[in-house]
Amino acid sequence: MTDLRMSHDEQQARELDLTQRVLRSFDTCADPRLRELMRAVVSHLHGLIRDVRLTEEEWAAGIRFLTEVGRVSDDRRQEFILLSDVLGASMQTIGVNNRAVGDATEATVFGPFFLEGSPHVGQGGSIASGAQGEPCLVEGRVTNTAGEPVPNARIEVWEADDDGLYDLQYNDGRVAARGHLFTDHDGNYRLWAITPTPYPIPHDGPVGAMLAATGRSPMRAAHLHFMVTADECRTLVTHIFVQGDALLEADTVFGVKESLVREFERQPASTPIPDGSTVDVPWTKVRFDIVLGPSEVRGS
Structure with a gap:
């Protein structure tokens, strides 16, 4: 009786041959960078399938998962950004593209809750706009890596409220706990925000189900988002975190x-407070001096 089973070496050759045929299909791609990216995606994807001996049922489950991620995403909720964040892909991309330059402030994740067109609050203004939370005075100075002040830098600030929710997570159209201002001629800025508290990322969707299935927490360490832009400087997207927060070592993204x-x-x-007035409730203050890298620096 003829043995119809394929040997290990024959099976491996068959699998590698398919990978090579798919890679060659991109040889005529006119865009060299697109060709490079597609070939890399295919190589790594095929390698994953071969290495873990992925079953057809597991592949179908993965497709269903990604389909559900797309289904729940809209202009107010970006589940794919959440997925990128919890897999560490967002931070890896940031690391590749924000090479350290001098004492430039480090970048971190953008997150899914930035909104264009935030209110202009001006120096000393408040971003709270009715959001619940303990008042927090945030001040600092923006300089470049040469130590020179950066005037007229645009500083966008946004955060979750005391209930752990961003304004975009409410259905009433509110705009709260976000705003922007510009540094003065010496690079200084001052604004009122809310003292950050830990909160869970949205975990009622497929990303939350994945975290639960793998025994991971959806919690983020308390933080305040910043995006700083200025002429001749690299745009900085970053956070500040709260000293002593128990989640500093377990931030889910x-x-x-x-x-x-x-x-x-x-x-x-x-x-x-610095202008001589007082606040009639307990509050916090924090200083965050920001150093912007030069705009021409890119990932290596």
Whole structure:
């Protein structure tokens, strides 16, 4: 009786031959970078399938998962960004594209809750706009890597409220806990925000189900988002984190960097603020000096 089973070497050759045929299909791609990317995607994807001996049922389950990620994504919720974040892909991409330059402030994840057209709050203004939370005075100075002040830098700030939700997660159209201002001629800025608290990323969808299935927490360390843009400087997307937060070592999107951890100093009610006025409730203050790298620096 003839043995119809394929030997290990024959099976391996058959699998590698398919990979090579798919790779050759991109030989006529006119865009060299697109050709490079597609060939790399195919090589790694085929390698994964071969290495773990992926079953057809597992592949179908993966397709269903990605289909569901797309289904729940819309202009207010970006589940694919969440997926990228919890897999560490966002932070890896940031690391590749934000090579360290001098003492430039480190970048971290953008997140899925940025919104264009935030209110202009001006120096000393508040981004809260009714969002619940403990008041927090944030101030600092923006300079370049030569130590020179960066005037008129645009600083976007956004965060979750005390219930752990961003304004985009509400259905009433509110715009709160976000805003922007510009540095003065010496690069200084000051604004009022909300003292950050830990919160879970949206986990009622497929990404949350994946975290639960793998025994991972959806919690993010407490943080405040910044995006800083200025002429001749590299755009900076970053956070500041709260010193002492128990989640600094367990942030579900791997976004914490030691250089971005800051002390949020507690102030009793009626403590004078820099303009001489007082706040009638307890509040915190934090200083975040920002150093922008030169715009021509790219990932190596």
